[in-house]
Amino acid sequence: MKRTLVSIILFLIVIASVIVGAVMKRNNDNSNLTKVKVAEVAHSIFYAPQYAAISNGYFEEEGLDIELILTPGADAVMSSVLSGDVNIGFSGTEATIYVYNGGEEDYPVTFAALTKRDGAxxxxxxxxxxxxxxxxxxxxxxxxxxxxxxxxxxxxxxxxxxxxxxxxxxxxxxxxxxxxxxxxxxxxxxxxxxxxxxxxxxxxxxxxxxxxxxxxxxGAVPYTAYNAKRSYIDNNPDIIKGFSRAINKGLKFVSDNDAERVAKSIISFFPDTALNDLITMIDRYKKGDAYRETISINEEEWKHIQDIMIAAGELDEYAPYDKLIYGKYFNEFE
Known part of the structure; x- marks a missing residue:
């Protein structure tokens, strides 16, 4: 009886040691990553490539630890970026135009796009x-x-x-x-x-x-994209490049795989949604050509999104592509 009890205790000690070791290893691994705070305008399956990039470890491959912060409304995302509460904003590109036209000196610049159509x-x-x-x-x-x-x-x-x-x-x-x-x-x-x-x-x-x-x-527009203050982009080129590459990998993953595989990779982000429903939603977006092939934004679609804004009475004149779009890595990831 005593021998059995001792064996059980030793077994539990071994199991506990393994668990503690795994946790410590994970903490050490995370300590080697650079934390990047991202304000996301909404939490939606529309952003599947982003969640796939996180769950598949593409950001970790770039040495980045992503913290998503739900920040409803593009105006709120801009406020978080400008205040420095987050490093990167994720919202509609129209928000950066409003800030630029408002005269902000260190204005947010878009450096990678995720979706190319409205998600509604x-x-x-x-x-x-x-x-x-x-x-x-x-x-x-x-x-x-x-x-x-x-x-x-x-x-x-x-x-x-x-x-x-x-x-x-x-x-x-x-x-x-x-x-x-x-x-x-x-x-x-x-x-x-x-x-x-x-x-x-x-x-x-x-x-x-x-x-x-x-x-x-x-129509096709740079609908939802990532932005950061010009100063942050200038001072953190490796982060911007790594972040862009990870998102590009997420886009390719969604493009290359069927809705079921994509759904299984991101289901942890939507615990209240049944897998079959998630598959249906992703399939709808894929069939609707919602996702971009790469992170790049061309001048034609940049003009089109402003055509939409002008028609709505929200914009008087076109904002310059070369000021608000940072395309250094566009060609590299095409």
């Missing part, structure tokens, strides 16, 4: 077969905030299809991005524009129906 799906309260944008006439739609890319892209798509967003329907821009799903479920609006996983969540609950992908209607 149009969700209807009623089931509509063979939906067209004309079905929105006379209806009420919960849109994004005024001046934000989701709302401006939606309005652009309407205009391109002969629909006046001010006269032909009512777009409610008073509801915060994070509250749009709840407002729709609560009875506000005939339609709502929602990112994933919110759009599928509403549909799965039987409270709405996905009828269109706004991204397909708005």
């Amino acid at each position: 799906f149009l969700v209807s309260r009623e089931k509509i077969n063979n939906f067209t944008l004309n079905d929105l006439k006379g209806k009420s739609v919960i849109g994004g905030r005024t001046g934000g890319m989701p709302e401006m892209t939606f309005e652009w798509a309407l205009r391109e299809n002969g629909i006046d967003p001010k006269k032909d329907l009512n777009i409610d821009t008073s509801i915060a991005f994070a509250a749009m799903q709840g407002a729709f479920i609560g009875g506000t609006g005939d339609f709502v524009t929602l990112f994933e996983p919110n759009a599928t969540s509403v549909e799965k609950e039987g409270l709405g129906y996905i009828v269109a992908y706004v991204g397909e209607l708005g």
